[in-house]
Amino acid sequence: MEYLNLFVKSIFIDNMVFAYFLGMCSYLAVSKNVKTAFGLGLAVTFVLTVTLPVNYLLETKILRAGALTWLSEDFANVDLSFLSFIMFIAVIAAMVQIVEMVVEKFTPALYASLGIFLPLIAVNCAILGGSLFMQQRDFGNIGLASIYGFGSGIGWLLAIIGIAAIREKISYSDIPKPLKGLGITFIITGLMGIAFMSFLGIKL
């Protein structure tokens, strides 16, 4: 039950895009058509699902104050948490490299359409944000951390597909000229965010 609750919460209530504005850069740049958006969303979900458990282990077994006691009792006073940024980003960069190679091998078409944004997943704030929130929230076990990563990824996927679909339709609408493109996308995202806020307080 706890898992399901966290899963739903991470998709709808703590949505990466609408509640924390994470991953906005690629969200705005790659949301011009649904297909590419879907591909990027899947890649982000995958990277989040893989990096969170790895970073969770790093955090609990190596970085946290006194985490190294499993190695030797002498390390009980060692606190490496100031290294967490650099460790997390290294894990993420490595994972993204793997995803990039897999995508290039199996779906060259998707690889071509994602272009520069695939390697840039490494600097997608949603991914590092996931790890940092995980560190902040102190999840009890690795299962919860993985579920949180997966749920956040799905939430991001939903958000980018939604905006891509709207942008496809809106290209036929009559929008004031200065507002076209970037401006209206921001405002629509804001309105979607307000809609998503209606999920606030749902508890399973």
Next chain:
Amino acid sequence: MLSEKNKEIFLGPISKNNPVIVQVLGICSALAVTAQMMPALVMSLSLTAVLAFANVIISLMRNIIPNRIRIIVQLVVVAALVIIVDQVLKAFAFEVSKQLSVFVGLIITNCILMGRLEAFALGNKPWPSFLDGIGNGIGYSVILLIIAFFREFFGSGTVFGIQVIPDAFYEWGYANNGLFILPPMALIVAGCIIWIHRIKNPDMQE
């Protein structure tokens, strides 16, 4: 010191080539920390410092970084700088650093950094890179502070935590608009800023 070209590098990002509303970089943190002026100001200063120094460091190393691993090199440089900023904030401004929570760490993945390092520092000398860093940092700060001003003014009736809307207004039935505190309003305010900016600069309309 400030030749014609350097002046352009320095002033360009403040309006015509603004990193947030024209280049569309660094939106994430720009919106998340703007519920109040204070965190927005601290965030702006942190980002400007990191950006300027990262630009200088990468620019100094630009001829010895192998092209294939440049992203990792950039990430390491930026992460090291952000760790310094984070530790300084924790030591000297603990309250604000608590409010900013994960967003200080997220400076690492702020697209402005990667974007400027890739587009500018890798191909330019240290001094112009430094100016570019400061200029883009200020461009980012301006947008952040404008958004934060509107959100704090309408949302809590304060600026920098000091009440500006007189008590008499509240007695007459004026109420703070709680919606402005919520995350979605940041996007809508940013959308309106872009709208105004595009009216002033018709050549950027799509």
